[in-house]
Amino acid sequence: MSALEMNRQAERRRVTRETEVFVRLDLDAGPQTASGSISTAVPFLDHLLTGMARHGRFALTISATGDLEIDDHHTVEDVGLTIGQTLLAALGERRGIARFGYAYAPMDEALARAVVDISGRPSLVYETDSINIPERVGRFDTQLIEEFWQAFVTEARLTLHLDILRGRNAHHLFEALFKAVGLSLATAMRVADVGGDAPSTKGLLG
16 A cells, blocks of 8 residues: 555644634645645744645645734644644554654754654653744744644654754744754655554554
């Protein structure tokens, strides 16, 4: 059975009093059709997610509305949660996947690293201590980047280590980071053993 025949697609909707988020994922869309229609009403987040999907070689469709009159926090967090839920569903039993992936991505003077384990256990390490990151990119609060990734790993049930290694321009720093995550996910989600078992000595992930 090919990866395409595995039908690694899913969609999820999250509705609260603060936000409404719809996400659709196709993990095997390939480089020609990757990315998709992404509209979160937070333009900088749209930009980052478009780069992640493109370099992750998956189709990501998002439609989100939220209480932006308060701030972007609820929307950014709930988009992360819903993408995580959708990824978990699309991966299914995760049989035969490579499971581990890592990537470095530069963006001009900036360099970021992402290391992922589709482990079934949510854990985030987010390291930016060596970099002086501005509080905002345009109107976007950069503290929300960590909130997004925490929400994502919680629902996707994966381990993710993120390091911003160097750089000065905040836009470049985060664009490099999201591209690195896309690249590392592309490696980890790859079907390395068609028809194989879950890649774990325990016989299951989680």
